[in-house]
Structures are given as C-alpha cells and as structure tokens.
Amino acid sequence: MAKAFMGVRLQRLREERGISQVALAKSLGISPSYLNQIEHNQRPLTVPVLLRIHSQLGLDPQVFSEDDESRLIAEVREVLADAGSESISTAELRSLAANMPAVARSILELHRRARSANDRADGLLGALGDQQRLPSFSMLGQHEEVRDYLNRRHNHVEELDEAAEMIFRDAALTIGDAAPRLAQRLRDKHGVRIVTSSGSDTGADKHRYDAATRTLVLADFLRPGQQAFQMSFQLALLEAGDVLDALLRDSAFTSDESRRLARMGLANYFAGALTMPYVAFLQSAEEVAYDIERLANRFGVGFEAVCHRLSTLQRPGMPGLPFFFVRVDRAGNVSKRHSASDFHFSRVGGTCPLWIVYEAFSQPERVLTQIAGMPDGRSYFWIARQVVSGPIGYGRPQKTFAVSLGCDLRHAHRLVYSRGLDLTEPDASTRIGLGCKVCERRNCAQRAFPSLLER
Template structure:
C-alpha cells in the first residue's frame, strides 16, 4: 500500500464523532502521539489503521480513497489559475486541497462556476445592448450547454437507468446489428400507432431531421438520413413517447438552474437512450472487444457513422461489464468544442481553447484519415488518441457542409486493448507528444507552440528574445 497522508480527513472524522484525540486513539488501539502525527500528516494512514477505523465505526473506506483526486485537481488548477486572484498556487498546494480537503475543493469549483456564469451572462447582455466591452467573453459557450455537459461528466457519461432499459427493448424486438431502422419503425407502428413518413428537401424545415405531429401521430424524417441516422431518430422518438416521466425525473434530479438547461438535458438524455437502443450494451461491447475497438469495423457492423461509434464507446462504463474508458471530443476548425464526453478523469479545459499540438487539429489537414498519437499531459499522464474528420452535408452543390474533427482517447494503460496502438512504442518515454489543456492553463514554459504565458503568472520581459512579442516574426 502506498503512503497515504489523510490527516485532515481523519481530524474531520474525529470532530464529527465528537471525540478527543485520546478517545479516538483508544478506540483504534494506537498511541496518542501516533494519532497526533497522522492528523498532522507527519505519518501516513496505514492499512491496519484503516481496518481499525472500519471495525470501530463501520466506515466506508472510500472516504479515504484517492479515486477522484485527479479530476478535482484538474478542476482546481483551472479555478486557481484565474488572474483576478492575484496569487500563484503551486501544484503541491492544489493536491493538498484535493487530497485532504475535497469538500473545500468542490466548494471552490462550484463558486468559480457560478461566478463565471454571472460574468458570461453580463457579457452576453452587454453584447445585446451594443456595448463592446467583454465582447469576447460573450462568445463563450452558453451556460445551459455547459451545465448539461457537466451533468453527463459528473455521471461519467453513463446513465444506467436508460442504458439498461434500452437494452431490454432491443432484446424484446429482436433488434439485429445493422438492421435497427426497420425494427424500430415496426416497433413505433405496432406499439404506439405512429406512422413513419420520409419527407423530401422541400417538405421539412431546413436542418430538421425529425418532426413529430402528435395530433396525427405521424413522425416525419428527412429523406437525407441514411439508415443508421434514421434508427437514431426513431430511437429518440421512442424515448420521448415511452419514457417521458423517466426523462423528466432524471432532469429534475440533476438540479439544473435554467429552463434552457433542463430542456437541453431532456433532449440529451433522449439521444443517449437512442444510442443505447441502436447499439445495445452487451452486444456492442462484445463486438468492440472482438474487433479491438476498431471504429471503422464497428461502423460497418452496425451501419452507423464514425462519430456515433466513437460516442457510444465513451459510454461503456457499466459496473458489471466495463469497456475501455474512453474520452470523446468533437471540434471545428476554429477550435470550438461542440461535444465532449469523458468516462473517466481526463479534463477538458474551458479556458482559452485546447492544445494545437493535439492531433485532433491535424485531422483537418488529412480529411477522412485516422491519425494516431501518444500524448503526455503536464501531470505526466500519457494517453493514446485517434482523430478523424467527419462531414455532414445538407443538400446540393451550393449547400454548405459541416466538417468536424472527432477524437477518441484512453489512458496508455488500456492502449494494448486498442487496435490503434499497433506500431507505437508504448514503452519509449520519448515517443509521446507533450500537450496541455490550452496555453492559458498549461505549465510547459518551453513549448515551441505556446501562444502566450499561462494566466496567473507574471510575464518575464527579456529584450534579448522575441518570445511572446506582439509583432514578432519567425
């Protein structure tokens, strides 16, 4: 067992139980001086002491675990990098808060989030009134979208109630891989009396993929959708019709602060159900493991798009049957993140974009090609990433198309289970590309791609060098 210093948590436990140090030491069968040293982090909390705590108080020992430490540290580093604080907080201090005072850390993150939301709302109002100040801040993602993303992030991108129910329905209707559209259409018609109509370009509003007429019980789908997309829209409608109360209960439980956020969350949960219905958990996990998570083979097997497979792979976190814990992200050419899902503790920055050395941006220069990368974060954790572009057309020759880059990543310890690790030397420490969460929060001072210093750090001016000069040329 590695050395674990949990003095503050031990002291908090004692104070909650209203025990003196002497009384607690007596219950644990240790000396008063030894307990005092543990509470002051002069000695680690050992396994025998943990077992004594469990025996004396019937405690869940998870309260002394470090499982969420990395996630909380990432959030705290972002919060404490705010230049308005006027302080430079060392990584060691951040880790001390995350490890020994997690409740305080979570409170700080919550306060920062509310403060940031207020600033963004003020900036958006200023922009609507025609004021130029804080115009850049008004371009940040809306609070409602961020709230919904945080909800899925907090649930590790796995919603058990919806996933299990969707799988049961898939088994009930004997849904076959790659044949979901016809099976779901039959289910809607037989169980709900819904008629499916495929509409042409002129019959359905621009950009609309699904429209349900409740009076006539007619579901209109765009004729432009391929069978996999049709299946997804059919699954979403099944969720709306059959599990409205369940969706609303999950939304209410999330504690979202605005009507817009609650509406987005309901749609997001319905979409989650649709993905779980079209790609049932056990079947999809079995096929994914057999093919070593080869995304293109899975798209052929289930007749859905590359992005849909990547998104579903990031949700395989059922406690009794876990897949590789993937992170999923979708960006456009300007670096705007429109989707981000994480099954584990990889942290996507909300401050000033992401890292240009990340292969998700190189994908735009190689359309349709899968790029692989070993990337090392500033905390020395290394990840395997794949990235590829996806495009969505909306019509004829002159109609604009949407192009994104989607990326799928996992911790290097899982790389051996993934086909994309072939040909990569996982043991050579010089192979991974050093990346960060964005220049404003990245601590790599010697990065050749750095655009500006990290926020909260004093800028050291050196007239003999051109680094960070506003008009310097290469």
C-alpha cells in the same frame, strides 16, 4: 487502489446518514478508535474497509475514486489561475479535493456562474453598441452544467443502458438493422407515423416530432442506422420518460434550461444504448480491438456515434476502456466533450493547437494517431478523424467536424491503431498541453497566449 486519506469525506457521508461513529465502527467490524483515526486522516482508507463501507451503506465506491480527485484538482487549479489567485501548491489542492470535494465543486460552480455573467455583460455591451435585439446569454453555462453532470458519472448512465437493453429484447431488434422494427414499435405501440422530408419540414435538424399529429419527420439524407438513432431518441421520450425524470430529479440542475438540455442529452444517450446495446457492443469492440470503422459497419452507425458510445462503457463489473471523446470544428470550438476517466478538458480558453484533432481537417478520411505527453508527466494515446454530416446534394451545406478519442497510454496496446508503434519510447510523444492559457510549458513555439499559471 492506493491507500487514500479521505477521512473528512467519510465523516461527512456518515453524518449525512445520521450514523454515530460508534455505530458505523461496529457495522464495519473495526474499533471506534480506528474509525476515528480514519476520519482524522491518521489512518488510510484501505480497500477492505472501503468494501465494507460499500456493503453497509450501499455507497458507490466511485465516491472515493482517486480518478475523480485528480480531475477535481486539475479543474480547481485552472479556475483559480483564471481568477488571478496566487500560486497554490498541489498538496493544498489535493487536500481540498480529497477531504472537501463539495467545497471544491462549489468553487467550480461559482466560476461557471462568473463566466456566464461575464458572457452576459459582453453580449449586452455588444448588443447595445450595435443597437440590435438583445441575445440570450446563459446557454454556455448551462451546457457546462450538463457536461459536468455527465463527467461526474464518468459519462455512464446505467439506468438508461438497462432500459435500452430491455426494449431491445422486447422489440426483437437486430443489430445493424434496427430501423424497421423501431418504426413498427413506434407505429403499433405509440401510433407514431414516420415520414421523410427533403429539409423544409426539419430545417437544420435531422428530425422533428409533431405531437398533435403523432408524426416523426426524418431528414431524407439519413442512412438507415441514423434513422434508427433518431427513432430511438423519440422512443426514449415516449417510453423512458420516467427514467429520464428520475435522473433529472436527482441531478440538482440550477435552471429549467439546464434540465431541458440534460433531458435531450440523456435521450441521445438512450438512443446510442438502444442502437449499440451495452453487452453486444462491448464484446464486439474487444473482438475487433476497438476498430471504430468495423464497429460502425457492424452496428450500422457512423464513426462519431461509435466514438461517443465507446466513451460511455463504464458498467460496474463489465467496463470497457476508459476513453475521453471530443468534437471540434475548424475554428477550435469544442461542441462535444465527454470523459470516462480522470482526463480534464480545459474550461479556460481554447485547446492545444499541437493536438492531433486539428490535423484531421487536412487529411480527410484518414484515421490519425498521436502519443501525447502532458505537462503533468502523464501520456495519452489519441486517434482523430474528420467527419461530415448533413444534406447530400449540390448546394446543400454540410457540417464538418473532427472527432477524437483518447485513453491513457497504458491501455493503448489494446487498440488496433497502436500496432506498429513504439509505445515505450518517450521521444515518440508530442508534448502538448490543455491550452495556452493554462499550459505550464515555457518553451513551446506554438504558444498563443501567456499562461495564467505564470502570474
């Protein structure tokens, strides 16, 4: 950790706990004048002092994470540009993110609400013009709120990992073949009957639960690993409800719909943690150099499920690589995006068309790689592949997406996909951006819109 000037953040945390400056200085073993200098950014917050703060106040060191600060800077810069604000220097943004992160997040929340209001107005105009029934408008903002919650946690929910590991041991589940034991646990402990359906009982969903008859209906096209995932999802709602409720109480979501979406997202997290338990999955990932297809085969799940799980491995003291995960369709719609690091997905406009994830649609079944250089000078390593899900059979429509997993270039040598590539050659990288509307590159032949940053 570099020396960090985060005095206002420390002062706010101290005042929230009702601790005087003198009392905190005494508990940390430093002089009140030294603590006063830290709080006024005249001295940096060093690692030894940070560790003492963690010990005395029980604070997660991530509270002072510089990765969080970098992401916050990028997000605030973007929303201010979208709002038409005058150019604001990086130094000013860094000062805001480091010293007043709550204010910075409030700006992001106001922007999210403004976008939701604009979407509502656009939808209302369209509905009135077409004389059609008024649609529901608020889903976009609510999805963003849930994503922001997970990203603030670096896409890692330790409480659910621990609960899943406990059930994995108690149910004597087998890695790669968990479905039979899960079905037995649902039947014996909860009286849940499992049946399969050709689709009429599940519609477009992979499963449907009838609480009145205690019947879990699974789509007939699900493979055993996918069946295990859907059973684990239902088990989360039946056995980990208290954990889910506690997480939602502490989340400060602004609406019932956001809480509903978050509950479903957290139940899906639990399902991934139960079918791919943390320690065994991380050890396997390291053993095969993060070979996604080998991991999918070993744990009996799909390519996308493995990518998603890899983006959650941030347990303190036993972290995996800090990945970012994204799923898009052919039209460029981003339906999933999660980050365990400081990488920032754009909130404004689309993504960059030069990104390897879009090339995956033209080369099905192949895992593609890309070294991508960003406008801020940082470089990342990406892999991407097309995935298909849904019913099997003639005339039964399926869903097609491209999924991509990325990490900072300094970690790329640990991935099997980097073998044979020159990771040190600057000319080997593709110059991409976060999206045309917020990209600083002036000479890009693929630019679709003027940059908001050039106003």
